[in-house]
Amino acid sequence: MIAGLLSAPAAIAAEPAPVALAGQVDQSTDLDNALFRAWVTPPAETLDDGEEIKSLSLDTGKPLKTHGSAFTLSVDPAAVPEAYIGPNGLVSLELEIYDPASQQYSWTTQSVRLVDTTTGSAAWAEPQNGQQPARGGTVKAAAVQPPTTTLKLRKASEGVAASFKTRAPVCTTTKTGQSDVWATIGSGYPAAPGYGTTRGKAWMAHSNGAEITYGAGLSTNGTNWEASGSVDVSNTKGFSFEWAASDWMTQVYRTQIRYYKYKYACDGLLRYYTMKAAAETGVVKTVKSKDLPPTWLSSSKCGFNYPAGTWTKTTGSAYSLASGVKISDIIGIDLRTSRKYTSGSTLSYKMSASHDSLCGNTDKPALAGKVQQFYNRIEEEL
Numbered sequence: 001m002i003a004g005l006l007s008a009p010a011a012i013a014a015e016p017a018p019v020a021l022a023g024q025v026d027q028s029t030d031l032d033n034a035l036f037r038a039w040v041t042p043p044a045e046t047l048d049d050g051e052e053i054k055s056l057s058l059d060t061g062k063p064l065k066t067h068g069s070a071f072t073l074s075v076d077p078a079a080v081p082e083a084y085i086g087p088n089g090l091v092s093l094e095l096e097i098y099d100p101a102s103q104q105y106s107w108t109t110q111s112v113r114l115v116d117t118t119t120g121s122a123a124w125a126e127p128q129n130g131q132q133p134a135r136g137g138t139v140k141a142a143a144v145q146p147p148t149t150t151l152k153l154r155k156a157s158e159g160v161a162a163s164f165k166t167r168a169p170v171c172t173t174t175k176t177g178q179s180d181v182w183a184t185i186g187s188g189y190p191a192a193p194g195y196g197t198t199r200g201k202a203w204m205a206h207s208n209g210a211e212i213t214y215g216a217g218l219s220t221n222g223t224n225w226e227a228s229g230s231v232d233v234s235n236t237k238g239f240s241f242e243w244a245a246s247d248w249m250t251q252v253y254r255t256q257i258r259y260y261k262y263k264y265a266c267d268g269l270l271r272y273y274t275m276k277a278a279a280e281t282g283v284v285k286t287v288k289s290k291d292l293p294p295t296w297l298s299s300s301k302c303g304f305n306y307p308a309g310t311w312t313k314t315t316g317s318a319y320s321l322a323s324g325v326k327i328s329d330i331i332g333i334d335l336r337t338s339r340k341y342t343s344g345s346t347l348s349y350k351m352s353a354s355h356d357s358l359c360g361n362t363d364k365p366a367l368a369g370k371v372q373q374f375y376n377r378i379e380e381e382l
Helices: 158-165
Strands: 003-008 017-026 035-041 055-058 064-067 070-074 091-100 104-117 124-126 148-151 171-188 201-206 211-219 226-234 250-265 269-289 309-313 319-326 335-339 346-353 355-360 372-376
Touching: 017 104, 017 124, 064 104, 070 091, 070 250, 070 346, 091 158, 091 226, 104 211, 104 269, 158 250, 158 269, 171 211, 171 269, 171 335, 171 346, 201 250, 211 250, 211 319, 226 269, 346 355, 346 372
Parallel strands: 003 055, 017 148, 104 226
Antiparallel strands: 017 070, 035 055, 035 091, 064 070, 091 104, 104 124, 171 250, 171 319, 201 346, 211 226, 211 269, 211 335, 250 269, 309 346, 319 335, 355 372
């Protein structure tokens, strides 16, 4: 029996359990003889230092299938108690792979959303897919797509290797600290005066219930860190904030996120440490960057001659930033952020005769992850 891991309740499914996570390792390693552990962690908004996490162990026999360097992990939704299902149906998975032949391993954490399909069956969905409602609502399709990931293999520590060689290791996960850090969740680029006399205006809204994906960190010694996996956090602290409209040329919108540091050990031997996002603190700020706005001007990515009014983005590709979590002062690297646009998580621009064009970074404004405003007659400069 593994300490801190609870056995999943038995569940007899009429159909095969749905896939909760699919992926591959970053090397051409054959995983057919690799060893796996998978578990679910409960929502962790408030934990004391030294507190042990009561994770839910998942059977990684038949549910985990491999094909060369690829794998799929199936999880029966009935085997996950309500205590392990967070707001909006979010469930936090952790997966560990160990290859005895190469003595390499990988660890990741990924959030998945438990949803109900039109066929009446439960399924696991990628949280950043904005078309999938939380469980309690029904998705518009009979099938949904689970998260996919690519895992980095690295040399296994003594503790990791030993834990897989022991038939019944006593393993624990313990919270050892926490840090409140800033994370960029959006940006605005109001139009320059152009042919007018004033700059345009932009603002963002971040409402109760909105979700953000925060990158996770992994370290074998607690000093040298690398990015591995992510956690989706739902803003359920009962706060909403709408930034005031501003004409600053490059606006960066940030929220404060609390990260927990965990220590993983088996039979007294350290396996590794992780840093995972736990909860938003309710603190926000704006950074008025002196960086010049980007230039995404392109006929294939812009809309011109908008009428006067307010343009608000509520859908399309997620806003993402590889270095969004400003945590390098603590672990030496920054981690990524990703935020999907919804009716409660928006970016707005005030459109006028002097500021009448919008461009996306990868596509037209409603479809892109980032949007900037341009002044009137900018189309003439193409």
